Amino acid sequence: MANVDYSLLNRQLESLLDTRDWLTNSAQTCAFIYHAIDKLNWVGFYLQRQPDMLSLGPFQGKPACHPIPFSKGVCGAAARQQATQRIDDVHAIADHIACDAASLSELVIPIMVGNTLWGVLDLDSPQYARFSQEDQAGIEALVATFIRHTDLPYPLQNG
Known part of the structure; x- marks a missing residue:
């Protein structure tokens, strides 16, 4: 597989995020990653809008699971542990949620506002072991760019 130039993608994403609006920037980020990186079948955000629950946000791909x-x-797991999850074979995960049967590997990066979880960015691939350590670092850098260029209000709703 060809190496991805994440430095270039980061610069391109930075120029694309020309508003501070979280909804616009999250939609743009999903579309950008979905079309810029090979062998993906789903890219999207899940937001923490209720305690201990993720709600579907902007995404690219087939209809998704919610909540x-x-x-x-x-x-x-990414939300609970507030740590990136890189899974080579989703079928090896006992509680994997199969929204798209074609998904075989997954990369999920938590998005933090200070010490509070705002949501996660989820990438699925129809290829086993699609995501390398380099991919993880590159996507984490793209998430950092998204965070830096976006006003992320804490979406958890009160009562």
């Missing part, structure tokens, strides 16, 4: 509890799946 996702922190106690289930790869996205739930």
Whole structure:
């Protein structure tokens, strides 16, 4: 597989994020990553809008699962642990949530506002072991760019 120039992608994403609006920037970020990186079948945000629950946000790909509890799946693990999850074979994960049967590997990066989880960015691939350590670092850098250029209000709703 060809190496991805994440430095170039980062500069391109920076120029694309010309507003501070979280909804616009999250939609743009999903579309950009989905079309710029090979062998992906889903890219999207899940937001923490209720305690211990992720709600579907902007995405590219087939219709998705909603909601996702922190106690289930790869996205739930990323939210619960506030740590990136890089899974070579989603079928090896006992509580994997299969929204798209074609998804075989997954990369999920938590998005933090200070010490508070705002949501996660989820990437799925129809290829086993699609995401390398280099991909993880590159996507984490893209997420950092998204965060830096976006006003991320804490989306958790009160009562």
